Amino acid sequence: MSGVPASRALFVLGAFALLTLFPLGAGSFGIDLITKVMIYAVFALSLELLVGSTGLVCFGQAAFFGLGAYATYWLTPADAAPSLAWLLPSCMALAAAYALFVGALSLRTKGVYFIMVTLAFAQMAYYVVHDTPLGGGTDGVYLNHKPVLGALLDLDKPLALYGFTLACLVGVFVFLALLLRSRFGRALAGIRVNERRMRATGFSTYPYKLAAFVISGAIAGLAGFLFAVKDGFVNPELLSWHLSGAVLIMIILGGLGHLRGALIGAFAFAMLQEFFKSEAVFGSFARHWLLGLGLAIIASVALLPRGLVGVPAQVRERLWGARGDAAAEVDDEPG
Amino acid sequence: MDLATFLIQCLNSLQYGLLLFLVASGLTLIFGIMGVINLAHGSFYMIGAYMAYALAPLVAGSIGGGFFTTLVVGLVLAVLLGYVLEWAFFSFLYEREHLQQVLMTYGLILVFEELRSLLVGDDVHGVKPPEILAGSLPLGELMTYPVYRLFISGVCLALALGMYLVFTRTRLGMMIRAGATNREMVQSLGVDIKFLYRVVFAAGVAIAVLAGMVAAPVSSVYPGMGNTVLIICFVVVVIGGIGSIRGALLAALLIGFVDTFGKVLLPQAAGVLVYVLMALILLWKPDGLFRAG
Numbered sequence A: 001m002s003g004v005p006a007s008r009a010l011f012v013l014g015a016f017a018l019l020t021l022f023p024l025g026a027g028s029f030g031i032d033l034i035t036k037v038m039i040y041a042v043f044a045l046s047l048e049l050l051v052g053s054t055g056l057v058c059f060g061q062a063a064f065f066g067l068g069a070y071a072t073y074w075l076t077p078a079d080a081a082p083s084l085a086w087l088l089p090s091c092m093a094l095a096a097a098y099a100l101f102v103g104a105l106s107l108r109t110k111g112v113y114f115i116m117v118t119l120a121f122a123q124m125a126y127y128v129v130h131d132t133p134l135g136g137g138t139d140g141v142y143l144n145h146k147p148v149l150g151a152l153l154d155l156d157k158p159l160a161l162y163g164f165t166l167a168c169l170v171g172v173f174v175f176l177a178l179l180l181r182s183r184f185g186r187a188l189a190g191i192r193v194n195e196r197r198m199r200a201t202g203f204s205t206y207p208y209k210l211a212a213f214v215i216s217g218a219i220a221g222l223a224g225f226l227f228a229v230k231d232g233f234v235n236p237e238l239l240s241w242h243l244s245g246a247v248l249i250m251i252i253l254g255g256l257g258h259l260r261g262a263l264i265g266a267f268a269f270a271m272l273q274e275f276f277k278s279e280a281v282f283g284s285f286a287r288h289w290l291l292g293l294g295l296a297i298i299a300s301v302a303l304l305p306r307g308l309v310g311v312p313a314q315v316r317e318r319l320w321g322a323r324g325d326a327a328a329e330v331d332d333e334p335g
Numbered sequence B: 001m002d003l004a005t006f007l008i009q010c011l012n013s014l015q016y017g018l019l020l021f022l023v024a025s026g027l028t029l030i031f032g033i034m035g036v037i038n039l040a041h042g043s044f045y046m047i048g049a050y051m052a053y054a055l056a057p058l059v060a061g062s063i064g065g066g067f068f069t070t071l072v073v074g075l076v077l078a079v080l081l082g083y084v085l086e087w088a089f090f091s092f093l094y095e096r097e098h099l100q101q102v103l104m105t106y107g108l109i110l111v112f113e114e115l116r117s118l119l120v121g122d123d124v125h126g127v128k129p130p131e132i133l134a135g136s137l138p139l140g141e142l143m144t145y146p147v148y149r150l151f152i153s154g155v156c157l158a159l160a161l162g163m164y165l166v167f168t169r170t171r172l173g174m175m176i177r178a179g180a181t182n183r184e185m186v187q188s189l190g191v192d193i194k195f196l197y198r199v200v201f202a203a204g205v206a207i208a209v210l211a212g213m214v215a216a217p218v219s220s221v222y223p224g225m226g227n228t229v230l231i232i233c234f235v236v237v238v239i240g241g242i243g244s245i246r247g248a249l250l251a252a253l254l255i256g257f258v259d260t261f262g263k264v265l266l267p268q269a270a271g272v273l274v275y276v277l278m279a280l281i282l283l284w285k286p287d288g289l290f291r292a293g
Helices: A006-025 A028-054 A061-075 A084-106 A111-131 A158-181 A183-200 A205-231 A241-254 A259-277 A279-303 A308-320 A323-330 B003-034 B041-062 B067-090 B098-120 B147-169 B171-181 B183-188 B193-219 B225-240 B245-265 B267-284
Strands: B136-139 B143-146
Touching: A006 A028, A006 A158, A006 A259, A028 A061, A028 A158, A028 A183, A028 A205, A028 A241, A028 A259, A061 A084, A061 A111, A061 A205, A061 A241, A084 A111, A084 A205, A084 B267, A111 A241, A111 B225, A111 B267, A158 A183, A158 A205, A158 A259, A183 A205, A241 A259, A241 A279, A241 A308, A241 B098, A259 A279, A259 A308, A279 B098, B003 B041, B003 B136, B003 B143, B003 B147, B003 B171, B003 B193, B003 B225, B003 B245, B041 B067, B041 B098, B041 B193, B041 B225, B067 B098, B067 B193, B098 B225, B136 B147, B143 B147, B147 B171, B147 B193, B147 B245, B171 B183, B171 B193, B183 B193, B225 B245, B225 B267, B245 B267
Parallel strands: none
Antiparallel strands: B136 B143
């Protein structure tokens, strides 16, 4: 990790340290909210691998998230709490399997067509859980039991879930950071920058893209699993295109091409949501919270072309006009 | 299925398909010519439908007149809306990445949807078709077919023809096609490309608004209607080949038939069919049926 500037490493470490200390001073509302934010962050990281690192804009990421959540419901037995040890890998495997199917077919297309095909496959999954008996109906269903790990960990307890989610988030972040620095990650970056040239130099790009797609699906499945466990409830909206759109917004808002952009984006998106929904600030107007969120998104596009991650560089440019350094700042270094 | 039912379903498919074509044509134009992915396009359809509902009493009260006057007033407002929107939100997006445009237009969807909620509320409303078109035509011995649905098909066909003529036979159409191919070159030949884009955008918005207004009496008016239409229209645009009006027409009709007959013959799977169709077509032809040059 020698290429990472100290300020970035410090930022990420600081963020994780804060998240670790957070439960000491927070009430149950805060714990629940930050758990949700961390789940969004895991979900956003899964999409960042595709969009920011590989240049594949997937508009159906919610399908893998939702399938991870529904798998939790399908596999939870009626009479006893399932063990985390087999339930979590199974949920991720199911999401990954669907990602393998979707990826194998949709990676034949490119650009906007790819966006739409992934959307189409997500809509198919959506209608399967929405319209067939498999899904338990439009209104969703409750989980019978929350998973446990022997006597060690009971995910029904908010603090235990918080800790487990944080561990997952750190695990996924470190995994992706290492992955992107490996030969495999370099190949993905090459595909993003110029796929034709990668092929010309003898890389068969398809297996790389497919592998990235499946890994991304599995991570989204992990996020879906966590979400289902947190709420104890799944519904078809977890697979809807609104959610696919929202997670895309998170990573763009945070800044594409940086893993920490996904963290920042997920956090900012959730906080904006909470802020505009807050009746303490907006009174009865809080009912129309989407208006504020929409305006904030539009303002961010107009003012922050590189996302929130690019803000320090933008500020530096303003103050010192240091264009050269700033350009070096934006590049491809993941992290 | 007997012959009369079959015929009715065919007419319904045709009407639905043509309506989809109207909305999708604006989407494909704006994408093909200006290179902007406009997620907010469905909102224009929604705005149209709500205009048909909310403008009618205002128009009747102020200048008098019924459905058709409302249509005209709505169209004028739509062109103004499109023109202003392009100026305020889109004109600085052309140089940016597609994803920035996605973000911006997603924000616009939220804003439009909430403004609609503030101004008109969240209830479902019906809109009455105009008196002259309220009747039904007999079809076979027992069945009838509403005249208004035929009127929708007629309006859509007329607009499709009009668009075709403008594109292929007029100087404006020529400039638009040239601008889609090479923006800088057209600009250096002395064409005001910014103005041209603004016109194209305003026209796209106006067509979507018109589609919404015309469809309101059939579909009723409800929150979220824009999003449903948006996704289906993206399917149409992609199947047809991005930027191709001809492709959009064919794809819209295809979807109209598959969706309508799917609902009758396979009600459980109706939602999925359209997407299965799209996936199959794109696997067969990854650039859509007609790729625009």
